[in-house]
Amino acid sequence: MIDTDVLVIGAGPTGLFCVHQLGIIGLKCEVVDNLDKIGGQCIELYPDKPIYDIPAISVCTGEELTKNLIKQIKPFKTNFHLGDRVEEVKKVKDNWIIKTIKGKEFNTKSIIIAGGVGSFEPRKFSVKECEKFEGKEILYSVKDKTIFENKTVSIFGGGDAALDWAIELSATSKVQLIHRRDEFRGAQASVDKVKELSKEGKIELLTKYQLSSIKGDKKIESIGIKHDDDDIKNIETDYLLGFFGLIVQLGPITNWGLNLDKKHIPVNTENFETNQKGIFAIGDICTYPGKLKLILSGFHEGALAARGSFKYARLDEKLRFEFSTTSKRVHSRLGIKKDD
Numbered sequence: 001m002i003d004t005d006v007l008v009i010g011a012g013p014t015g016l017f018c019v020h021q022l023g024i025i026g027l028k029c030e031v032v033d034n035l036d037k038i039g040g041q042c043i044e045l046y047p048d049k050p051i052y053d054i055p056a057i058s059v060c061t062g063e064e065l066t067k068n069l070i071k072q073i074k075p076f077k078t079n080f081h082l083g084d085r086v087e088e089v090k091k092v093k094d095n096w097i098i099k100t101i102k103g104k105e106f107n108t109k110s111i112i113i114a115g116g117v118g119s120f121e122p123r124k125f126s127v128k129e130c131e132k133f134e135g136k137e138i139l140y141s142v143k144d145k146t147i148f149e150n151k152t153v154s155i156f157g158g159g160d161a162a163l164d165w166a167i168e169l170s171a172t173s174k175v176q177l178i179h180r181r182d183e184f185r186g187a188q189a190s191v192d193k194v195k196e197l198s199k200e201g202k203i204e205l206l207t208k209y210q211l212s213s214i215k216g217d218k219k220i221e222s223i224g225i226k227h228d229d230d231d232i233k234n235i236e237t238d239y240l241l242g243f244f245g246l247i248v249q250l251g252p253i254t255n256w257g258l259n260l261d262k263k264h265i266p267v268n269t270e271n272f273e274t275n276q277k278g279i280f281a282i283g284d285i286c287t288y289p290g291k292l293k294l295i296l297s298g299f300h301e302g303a304l305a306a307r308g309s310f311k312y313a314r315l316d317e318k319l320r321f322e323f324s325t326t327s328k329r330v331h332s333r334l335g336i337k338k339d340d
């Protein structure tokens with residue numbers, strides 16, 4: 001059980017800046033995000049695109065913004081629990097007990113939900129038998145590419161992720177790239193490279209095919225792939241990699257006793273608390289009259305929710321308003337020395 005003042009759900013820009021605001025008022029927090037990286041939509045959907053409306057930054061990409069937000073919270077040494085999803089939220093006496101799908105448990109005074117449009121999850125194979133091999137021989141992202149060395153890997157998909165991994169793994173594995181269309185959606189340079197590797201016999205290209213069956217008990221023995229013209233091929237493989245993009249699931253958030261308004265959580269605008277005392281919602285996931293789904297709004301909401309959670313974490317203390325320019329306490333929390 002991990003004890004903390006606040007649990008932040010979501011490591012998008014809103015959750016990250018909220019960590020900063022919690023840190024400067026002296027609260028400890030832990031952050032859980034379903035994605036295997038920090039940054040939410042900015043890093044998952046538009047890392048290279050320029051953003052022009054972050055206050056005082058005329059232009060920065062999604063990735064640059066994320067990097068700067070991470071740098072800003074470095075002094076607080078916050079723990080991030082990535083690739084994990086908050087599943088269960090329960091009130092026990094004055095605390096909230098939170099469970100994740102990976103079995104982690106948190107005991108916290110309050111929760112700040114910065115869950116954006118919900119948790120990003122990979123679109124999966126539709127063949128039912130895939131479930132039992134998931135996380136073992138069937139993967140939707142690559143964490144350790146060395147497991148594929150000298151193995152046969154069937155890569156499904158037609159976008160950049162499928163093409164890039166086909167190219168990369170072709171150096172060390174036997175690669176079968178399988179796509180349901182003839183055309184690929186990825187960058188032209190990658191498409192050209194895959195075709196070149198296919199001509200050289202380094203990638204086996206199977207287009208207009210989709211997965212139709214899997215054979216094997218404890219391990220995958222072979223898979224069936226079906227062509228548009230109904231022809232079925234059985235091929236041997238050690239691993240399946242599926243790159244079909246992401247879907248967004250509001251998922252477990254709907255089961256936590258929160259009021260919902262068209263997949264959003266209504267909050268008050270004084271401190272962004274929900275209908276449940278001690279649960280706050282900020283960023284894209286919250287709604288109130290006049291809500292703007294912009295990063296700058298999420299920053300403001302995070303600042304107020306952090307202060308709203310103070311009364312649950314420090315029952316006998318009153319929160320003092322302080323400027324970061326002049327407060328010695330804030331400087332000490334940020335690790336700023338006198339001469340800095």
Ligand SMILES: Cc1cc2nc3c(=O)[nH]c(=O)nc-3n(C[C@H](O)[C@H](O)[C@H](O)COP(=O)(O)OP(=O)(O)OC[C@H]3O[C@@H](n4cnc5c(N)ncnc54)[C@H](O)[C@@H]3O)c2cc1C
Nearest residue numbers: 010012013014033034040041086115116118119283284295
């Ligand atoms: C293409 C594009 C361009 C954009 N351009 C701009 C722009 O120029 N300016 C601007 O201000 N805004 C822009 N936006 C919008 C901006 O990205 C969002 O407003 C912002 O990302 C919202 O931040 P957030 O932290 O609230 O949510 P998100 O960025 O969505 O992050 C939420 C995180 O919570 C995680 N999560 C959700 N549920 C759970 C759970 N149960 N357990 C664990 N983790 C969970 C998700 O995996 C996700 O990582 C753009 C959006 C897109 C798609």
